[in-house]
Amino acid sequence: DTAVSQTPKYLVTQMGNDKSIKCEQNLGHDTMYWYKQDSKKFLKIMFSYNNKELIINETVPNRFSPKSPDKAHLNLHINSLELGDSAVYFCASSQTPVQGNSYNSPLHFGNGTRLTVT
Amino acid sequence: AQSVTQLDSHVSVSEGTPVLLRCNYSSSYSPSLFWYVQHPNKGLQLLLKYTSAATLVKGINGFEAEFKKSETSFHLTKPSAHMSDAAEYFCVVSDPGKLIFGQGTTLQVKP
Secondary structure (H helix, E strand, C coil): CCCEEEECCEEEECCCCCEEEEEEECCCCCEEEEEEECCCCCEEEEEEEECCEEEEECCCCCCEEEECCCCCECEEEECCCCHHHCEEEEEEEECCCCECCECCCCCEECCCEEEEEC | CCEEEECCCEEEEECCCCEEECEEEECCCCCCEEEEEECCCCCEEEEEEECCCCCEEECHHHCEEEEECCCCEEEEEECCCCHHHCEEEEEEEEECCEEEECCCEEEEEEC
16 A cells, blocks of 8 residues: 555653654655654654755754655654653655745655554 | 734535635735645645636636635635545645645534
8 A cells, every 4th residue: 555654553652761752754755854743733843854865853852863765765863752642643745845935745654653652 | 924814723524515615815925825724643645735827716626716806815615514524624725845734723524
């Protein structure tokens, strides 16, 4: 199936641990994103990559480090997890990045990874 | 910077009745606007988009939205709600380099 797939679907871990979330898209898109959805369902962009190059970093703590080995993959590594990191993390992709105030290429989202830090 | 406000956090309708989800935006120039839907435990799916073409935009599943510059609104409507429409709906505005999501509106559809 053509899609954006992210693993794992659920991730429960303790404070201080390091964890990774993987994302892959087989849509042939050039741009990939990570979004964070908090408990109030508010969605905020964290990162975006275009052809493996970082183009958006939205004041995310250094403990979060995205890695894009190729344009079909964008993984998210989180060091020293904190309680406040608990959220649902969504990977997404699009054909072209958002440019200026014009954006025509829809985002395709994965099904999310629910991270719970205890 | 652009912003978007969804005026209702929760909307409840009966099956077969019209749906109206309200969205106001703030933009210093002509924006691109979108509606996304999120079903439980799923990712977001694009319903429709406005990109300065026709002001009345038709989307999937019978939804449509009208861009009204004078009112800075982009309300989402559907003539007749179906049980499968129950979900979270997000109004989205483009900002240089990224998309800005509204707070979301939960649509409940009662039998």
